[in-house]
Amino acid sequence: MKFQQIDEYAARLRPETKAAVHGGSKAGHEKRTKVLFDHYIDPDQLRKIAGEIKQHVVENLDTYLPAVEAKLRANGVHVHWAATAEAANQAVYSILQARGAKRMVKAKTMVSEETELGRFLEERGIECVETDLGEFIVQIDGDHPSHIVKPIIHKNRREIATSFERHGLGAYNDDPETITRRARVHLRHKYLEADVGLTGANFVVAESGRLVLVTNEGNSRFCLAATKCHIAMVGIEKILPKDRDLGLLLNLLARSGTGQQLTVYTEFIAGPRGPAQPDGPEEMHVVFVDNGRTDVLASECRDILRCIRCGACLNVCPVYRQASGHAYRSVYPGPVGAVLSPLLAGERFPAMADLPKASSLCGACNEVCPVNIPIPDLLLRLREKGKREGSEAAAAGTPAMGGWAVMASQPFAWKAALAGGRIMNLLPTKYVPVAALQAWQSRRTLPTWRGGAFRSWLHDRRKERAGSGSAAS
Amino acid sequence: MSNDREAILGRVRQALAPLPKRAEAPDWERELVVMRNARGAVDAAALFTERLKLVNGTPISSLAELVALFVSSGWRRGYCDPALAARLRPAFPPEIVFESDFDRTRVDDYQFGITAAVGAIAETGTVILNDAATSRRLAALAPWVHVAVVPRSRIHIDLPEAVAALGSDPNIIWCTGPSKTADVEGILIEGVHGPGVQIALLVD
Numbered sequence: 001m002k003f004q005q006i007d008e009y010a011a012r013l014r015p016e017t018k019a020a021v022h023g024g025s026k027a028g029h030e031k032r033t034k035v036l037f038d039h040y041i042d043p044d045q046l047r048k049i050a051g052e053i054k055q056h057v058v059e060n061l062d063t064y065l066p067a068v069e070a071k072l073r074a075n076g077v078h079v080h081w082a083a084t085a086e087a088a089n090q091a092v093y094s095i096l097q098a099r100g101a102k103r104m105v106k107a108k109t110m111v112s113e114e115t116e117l118g119r120f121l122e123e124r125g126i127e128c129v130e131t132d133l134g135e136f137i138v139q140i141d142g143d144h145p146s147h148i149v150k151p152i153i154h155k156n157r158r159e160i161a162t163s164f165e166r167h168g169l170g171a172y173n174d175d176p177e178t179i180t181r182r183a184r185v186h187l188r189h190k191y192l193e194a195d196v197g198l199t200g201a202n203f204v205v206a207e208s209g210r211l212v213l214v215t216n217e218g219n220s221r222f223c224l225a226a227t228k229c230h231i232a233m234v235g236i237e238k239i240l241p242k243d244r245d246l247g248l249l250l251n252l253l254a255r256s257g258t259g260q261q262l263t264v265y266t267e268f269i270a271g272p273r274g275p276a277q278p279d280g281p282e283e284m285h286v287v288f289v290d291n292g293r294t295d296v297l298a299s300e301c302r303d304i305l306r307c308i309r310c311g312a313c314l315n316v317c318p319v320y321r322q323a324s325g326h327a328y329r330s331v332y333p334g335p336v337g338a339v340l341s342p343l344l345a346g347e348r349f350p351a352m353a354d355l356p357k358a359s360s361l362c363g364a365c366n367e368v369c370p371v372n373i374p375i376p377d378l379l380l381r382l383r384e385k386g387k388r389e390g391s392e393a394a395a396a397g398t399p400a401m402g403g404w405a406v407m408a409s410q411p412f413a414w415k416a417a418l419a420g421g422r423i424m425n426l427l428p429t430k431y432v433p434v435a436a437l438q439a440w441q442s443r444r445t446l447p448t449w450r451g452g453a454f455r456s457w458l459h460d461r462r463k464e465r466a467g468s469g470s471a472a473s
Numbered sequence: 474m475s476n477d478r479e480a481i482l483g484r485v486r487q488a489l490a491p492l493p494k495r496a497e498a499p500d501w502e503r504e505l506v507v508m509r510n511a512r513g514a515v516d517a518a519a520l521f522t523e524r525l526k527l528v529n530g531t532p533i534s535s536l537a538e539l540v541a542l543f544v545s546s547g548w549r550r551g552y553c554d555p556a557l558a559a560r561l562r563p564a565f566p567p568e569i570v571f572e573s574d575f576d577r578t579r580v581d582d583y584q585f586g587i588t589a590a591v592g593a594i595a596e597t598g599t600v601i602l603n604d605a606a607t608s609r610r611l612a613a614l615a616p617w618v619h620v621a622v623v624p625r626s627r628i629h630i631d632l633p634e635a636v637a638a639l640g641s642d643p644n645i646i647w648c649t650g651p652s653k654t655a656d657v658e659g660i661l662i663e664g665v666h667g668p669g670v671q672i673a674l675l676v677d
């Protein structure tokens with residue numbers, strides 16, 4: 001039997017990476033919990049209602065999408081639609097071409113990572129610079145983010161200092177403050193030279209056509225202060241019905257993600273810059289991206305489309321803490337990724353079907369999720385789908401259960417097996433040539449076999465009771 | 474891409490058609506999302522001052538105090554919104570230079586930017602800028618020091634109130650303390666792309 005891929009990744013992680021991921025995610029979770037409970041009388045009620053709002057949006061996208069489109073147009077925004085990753089990249093490229101743009105700055109957009117926009121544009125001679133400090137480091141390293149809100153949770157300062165030196169950003173210096181200042185100096189000139197700023201959106205409000213963007217570093221704001229054209233790539237599920245809903249969702253997003261009451265910069269964008277304002281985009285585009293989302297909507301796992309990408313489920317997940325983000329082999333790691341990635345993979349579902357098994361179903365992800373997504377239920381549904389479709393990846397790490405089923409359904413066979421199991425205590429089980437047993441034991445020890453103990457206890461007790469008669473009654 | 478529009482909307486309709494009923498939007502009270510400490514608060518300026526300090530921002534309640542901070546910190550050259558300069562300039566010593574334009578080719582020459590805020594949020598210690606009230610987006614962002622001039626009468630008590638007052642400006646930004654990151658080993662560093670010092674000068 002094979003190990004699950006995620007176990008193999010976890011086993012290969014360097015101890016210091018493992019410690020960094022474990023420590024970072026644990027700290028994130030503790031801050032989240034403290035802040036939510038310090039600040040609110042009933043934080044669980046907030047999560048529940050936020051979940052209902054987002055579920056309402058997901059189940060009414062057929063009316064919300066045309067409504068938000070009309071509002072955006074009325075705000076002077078050009079609206080584009082892209083069914084696939086390729087179409088989304090092409091849409092962005094066409095806008096750049098029409099403006100003769102050669103340089104783009106990018107503030108964290110996960111959709112553009114899904115579509116691999118950076119590579120697509122670089123191949124066409126467009127410079128495309130990531131501006132979030134963590135994302136910038138990932139970019140100069142040719143690496144991938146390993147966490148939704150802490151992209152370089154897997155790197156330490158020495159590795160970063162080495163990358164900066166290699167990239168010509170000064171002699172080796174691993175002081176985090178120096179690293180940050182160097183990025184500040186380097187990147188501000190990139191913003192000012194760029195023709196276009198590309199962002200995602202945390203929310204798009206149907207009622208007002210406002211895009212809402214949050215960052216702590218101020219990078220998306222700099223994109224929108226320095227460039228003349230703003231393009232936002234937005235997943236079709238990012239809608240909120242009313243401005244009022246922002247009061248709830250913004251409060252939850254920051255606290256769930258980073259344990260802050262509010263992210264440092266929260267920007268509300270309803271079109272190109274105002275008439276009196278000299279800085280910022282005179283032209284604005286929104287590209288609505290499907291790229292598999294309508295398949296998710298049609299599936300029995302559509303609840304995952306509520307996700308607001310806060311990262312809380314990663315921080316709390318015992319599997320993520322051991323395995324880190326790259327183990328999930330996709331843009332979205334952790335519990336949310338274990339649901340979303342196989343679904344977004346489309347044809348490639350079978351190859352990703354092991355991810356829903358990367359969970360102990362402990363339920364912690366559901367408990368912390370600001371939009372109350374029942375992730376464990378969704379994982380079970382996907383396990384079933386993997387099984388139904390006979391995916392090999394879905395079967396890895398699971399012993400064949402046929403023999404067990406026969407045994408467990410025959411009382412005599414079951415009893416005999418329980419009693420016979422005692423032989424396990426005498427066997428050096430580590431050396432039994434059964435791959436499944438060896439795999440399991442490589443990281444755990446078997447308890448002493450006590451098969452049948454309960455049955456004989458029950459048997460004795462019945463006899464005892466019968467013997468002492470029914471005096472009590 | 475108009476084909477993509479029809480394709481996506483068609484697939485959305487198809488995906489939702491089998492649902493026996495659609496989830497409804499819930500009702501909720503605004504009080505639900507108001508922080509414990511802001512419930513029943515009356516002195517917005519006092520709460521704002523307290524909360525801004527918690528996010529490492531610098532609340533300042535008099536012009537003299539601001540000038541003293543500039544002098545002791547050695548901030549000598551920067552941008553000031555011309556509409557504010559008439560009121561502020563006389564209080565500053567002559568060696569502190571206010572420029573009335575923000576020249577983006579000399580972005581590193583500006584140690585500070587002084588701009589007008591359209592309001593603030595007490596509950597979170599947030600200053601609110603928008604395109605109409607704040608003269609330059611860049612001047613409020615690129616220099617190390619940002620001074621937002623906040624009228625006391627425009628401090629919203631809590632977040633729901635601030636959301637309700639968003640209005641129709643095409644660009645509104647809430648700034649809650651200095652720009653920051655914890656990307657490198659979870660260590661908090663302030664002043665990443667935006668200001669490392671975020672000051673709110675409260676005025677009447």
Ligand code: SF4
Pocket residue numbers: 148256306307308309310311312313314336365368369370371372373
């Ligand atoms: S699934 Fe929930 S907890 Fe996880 S990232 Fe999405 S919103 Fe956050």
